[in-house]
Amino acid sequence: MTLPEYNFAYLDEQTKRMIRRSILKGIAIPGYQVPFASREMPMPYGWGTGGVQVTAAILGPDDVLKVIDQGADDTTNAVSIRAFFAKTANVATTTKTADATVIQTRHRIPEAPLSAGQVIVYQVPIPEPLRFLEPRETETRVIHGLEEYGLIHVKLYEDIAQHGHIATTYAYPVKVEDRYVMDPSPIPKFDNPKMNGSPALQLFGAGREKRIYALPPFTHVVSLDFEDHPFEVQKFKQPCALCNATGVYLDEVVTDDRGSRMYVCSDTDHCETRREEGHRGPGLPISGAQTVKEDAA
Amino acid sequence: MSVSINTRSEGHVFEGGFANPVMDSQGVFRRVMNALGEPGTVADLSGFVTPPAPLSQAAAAILLTLADYDTPVWFEKPENNDDAIGWMSFHTGAPRTADVFRAAFAVLEKMSPVEAWAKFPIGTSDYPDRSATLILPVESLAGGEPLRLTGPGIETEKVITPLGLPQGFEAFMTENRAAYPLGLDVLLVCGGEAIGLPRTTRIEEA
Numbered sequence: 001m002t003l004p005e006y007n008f009a010y011l012d013e014q015t016k017r018m019i020r021r022s023i024l025k026g027i028a029i030p031g032y033q034v035p036f037a038s039r040e041m042p043m044p045y046g047w048g049t050g051g052v053q054v055t056a057a058i059l060g061p062d063d064v065l066k067v068i069d070q071g072a073d074d075t076t077n078a079v080s081i082r083a084f085f086a087k088t089a090n091v092a093t094t095t096k097t098a099d100a101t102v103i104q105t106r107h108r109i110p111e112a113p114l115s116a117g118q119v120i121v122y123q124v125p126i127p128e129p130l131r132f133l134e135p136r137e138t139e140t141r142v143i144h145g146l147e148e149y150g151l152i153h154v155k156l157y158e159d160i161a162q163h164g165h166i167a168t169t170y171a172y173p174v175k176v177e178d179r180y181v182m183d184p185s186p187i188p189k190f191d192n193p194k195m196n197g198s199p200a201l202q203l204f205g206a207g208r209e210k211r212i213y214a215l216p217p218f219t220h221v222v223s224l225d226f227e228d229h230p231f232e233v234q235k236f237k238q239p240c241a242l243c244n245a246t247g248v249y250l251d252e253v254v255t256d257d258r259g260s261r262m263y264v265c266s267d268t269d270h271c272e273t274r275r276e277e278g279h280r281g282p283g284l285p286i287s288g289a290q291t292v293k294e295d296a297a
Numbered sequence: 298m299s300v301s302i303n304t305r306s307e308g309h310v311f312e313g314g315f316a317n318p319v320m321d322s323q324g325v326f327r328r329v330m331n332a333l334g335e336p337g338t339v340a341d342l343s344g345f346v347t348p349p350a351p352l353s354q355a356a357a358a359i360l361l362t363l364a365d366y367d368t369p370v371w372f373e374k375p376e377n378n379d380d381a382i383g384w385m386s387f388h389t390g391a392p393r394t395a396d397v398f399r400a401a402f403a404v405l406e407k408m409s410p411v412e413a414w415a416k417f418p419i420g421t422s423d424y425p426d427r428s429a430t431l432i433l434p435v436e437s438l439a440g441g442e443p444l445r446l447t448g449p450g451i452e453t454e455k456v457i458t459p460l461g462l463p464q465g466f467e468a469f470m471t472e473n474r475a476a477y478p479l480g481l482d483v484l485l486v487c488g489g490e491a492i493g494l495p496r497t498t499r500i501e502e503a
Contacts, residue, residue, distance in 0.1 A: 008319045017365050020326045021401075024363070025426035027333050028482045028495035030449050034426045058330065060323045145422030177449055177497065179478060199452070201334045216334040216450035216497075 009056040009089040015039055019057035019212065023203060026214035031176030032144070033127050038210040043084075047077060048106055049207030051123035052084070055104050058119060058203070059085065064092045066100035071108035071249065071266035078106070095269050107170070109191040111248050111270040114200035116217065122185040124206035127213065129173045129183040149181050152224065160229055169234065174221050181224070182213065189223065190233045190249045196221040240265045241283025243274035310383040313347030315361055321345050325362040332493035333482065337446045337455035339438055343489020349380035355486035356404060356432045357384075363430075364391035364402055371400035371429075373409055400429045407434050407461060411469040417481055425478040428496075436461030438487045443503035450495070456503050457492060459485055470500045 007013065015037075022036040041049040059065065065085050069077040073095035081104060082093045094100050097112040104121040114120060126132075130140045133151045143151070152173055159167040172189035176182050184192060185204060195202065195215060202215040215221060225231035239246045241262040248270060250263040262283045265271035275284070315321035325345055332340035340355075348357030364370055370391050372378045381404070382393050394400060397416045420428035435441075441460030444467065447453075462485075473480045473496055480496030494500070 008323075013319060013322065014365055016326075017322070017363060018367065020330075021363055021368070022426070023330060024333055024430075024482070025428075027330065027450075028480075028497065029425050029478050030497065032425060032478060035424075058323075058327060060327060061320065141423040197452075201330070214334075216495075218452045219449040 006088045008061075009059045009085065010042075011039065011053065011056045015053075016057045019053055022212045023054065023057065023214060026203070026212050027201075027216050029180075030215050030219050031174075031180030031182040031213060033206075033211040033213045035210055036212050038207045041207065043080070045208040046125065048081060048104070048123035050205030050209075050212070051104050051106070051121050051207075052081060052205075053207060054121045054203050054205035054212060055081075055085065055102060056089070058121075059089050059091060059102060061089070061091065063101045064094050064099055066094050066097065066103045066269075067105075068103065068108055068110065068267075068269075069106045071110075071251075072268045074268060096273075097269055107186045107188075108249070108266060109187060109194045111245075111265070111267040112273075113194075114198055116199040118200040120198075120200050120202050122187075122202065122204045124183065124185040124204045124211070125208070126171075127183055127204065127206040127209050127211040129171075129181050144180060147179065149175075152181055153226075156224060156226070156229075160226070166225065166229055166231075172231075173224050175224060176215065177220050178222075182221075184221075188234060188249055189231075192221070192223045192231070193233065236263065238263055240271060240274075240281050242281045243271045243279045243284075244281040245270065245274055245279070309349035309380045310387050313349070313357075313384070314388040315345060318361075321358075322362045325358045329359060329362065329484070329491065329493070332484070332491055333450075333495050334493075335450045336448065336493050336495060336498040337451060337457045338492070340491045340493070341489060342491055349384050351377060351434075352381040352384070352404070353434055353486050354489040355484075355491040356434065357381075358489075359432060359484060359486070359491065360385050360391070360402065360404070361388055364389045366390045366392065368401035369394035369396070369399045371395075371397055371403045373404065373406045377406075378404070403429050403431045405431055405433045407436065408463045409433060411463050411465045414469060414481065419473075419476060419479040419481060422479070425480070428479065429481055431481055431483045433463075433483055433485050435459045435485050435487050438485060438490050438492055445501050445503035446494075446498050447501075448498040451498070459487075459492065467500055467502065470494065470498075474499055 022034045025034045067078040067082040069075040097110040102119045106123045171186040204213045223231040236250050249266045251266045328340040342355040342358040345358045417429040437460040441458045446455045483494040485492040
């Protein structure tokens with residue numbers, strides 16, 4: 001008999017218990033950043049060590065794991081983390097949003113609506129929404145304790161004074177259950193409305209900053225705004241060049257050195273699913289005579 | 298280990314823990330996470346452990362999953378729980394505390410008087426997470442007066458009917474809710490089942 005190289009899902013049991021207790025506190029106090037004893041992981045800070053630790057603490061042998069990085073299943077970060085858990089926990093992995101029970105994400109929420117029973121784990125670089133306004137942790141603790149959030153409204157107001165509109169486009173602060181102001185992680189503000197009332201459990205892990213926070217299903221999450229400058233999400237003038245989807249978040253892809261560019265779904269699974277369903281965008285290359293024949297027939 | 302173990306009850310103390318500590322604690326944790334994430338749903342924690350009386354399977358599974366040397370556990374009636382305390386200490390290494398202010402988990406008795414609960418730590422405004430989780434046994438998780446639950450984790454409302462809640466439970470939980478974000482989180486247990494009532498849940502008579 002060969003002994004396993006790692007404990008299941010890499011972390012030792014005491015670490016998992018500590019993280020699990022923090023997750024439960026996070027669920028009991030939505031939007032509040034619970035300190036936890038973040039461990040060194042076999043990847044650098046900034047690569048999702050917080051998310052990885054949360055995922056490791058919740059993952060079971062029956063879970064199906066999906067990992068996305070900026071919406072894509074096939075970038076380095078996503079592939080590495082998926083392979084990490086395939087190796088250390090021997091869990092099934094998928095790129096299909098609907099098939100996943102646990103989705104670890106860096107900076108996007110999938111386009112396909114999440115369902116009850118799913119858990120989405122966000123990788124968070126700076127969990128404190130007030131950190132760039134007030135660098136002292138002791139002070140931000142007091143601000144959250146006293147619910148003195150004037151500072152962050154001043155920041156949004158300064159945006160309006162300088163740019164005529166709220167220029168914050170990602171990591172757009174939200175208020176949870178009318179109590180805690182929370183950093184939604186650097187997701188585009190396009191995704192903020194998906195957090196509100198989601199049937200999925202949302203967990204946030206910040207490894208370097210040693211914080212875990214959570215949104216239980218069906219939690220009220222409101223993006224901060226002003227009556228005369230209501231919160232708005234980004235809108236795109238054109239559909240996805242590959243799958244013709246509208247109402248999704250698009251990435252700009254530069255295609256040559258003469259300034260040509262195309263806009264494609266940031267959510268690769270959504271884009272692939274739509275193309276499999278037969279949707280074709282104007283930028284989709286004609287990939288061989290066979291495909292064309294099939295379409296014509 | 299400095300835990301004193303009653304030699305007459307060794308069998309009770311050493312046996313009945315998780316058969317597979319890694320997978321079993323993960324299974325129990327996910328159920329408890331869902332119970333607190335979706336207050337009012339009944340979590341099935343049966344079959345994981347065989348604890349000595351009067352500890353229920355659910356309470357014991359919760360302790361084995363979440364308690365360790367970092368979490369002092371407070372027993373309401375330690376004199377009735379010799380075996381249970383020895384069992385918990387052996388399987389988790391968690392210290393039993395007689396100091397209610399230090400309790401991370403509190404193992405209560407049926408019909409525990411709620412007036413005494415005010416002493417449990419409810420956290421501070423800087424650190425509301427430094428609060429106790431109460432494990433409260435009830436006669437049954439169904440068949441009692443209906444209580445309507447609302448709050449995070451519940452889409453519209455949920456009705457639970459636990460039987461054998463202590464006198465003044467709803468009033469205590471209303472006060473607990475009013476102190477939010479400070480407060481206590483409660484797990485109702487009976488046999489192998491548990492219902493989570495985090496501090497965010499509003500409880501009214503239905």
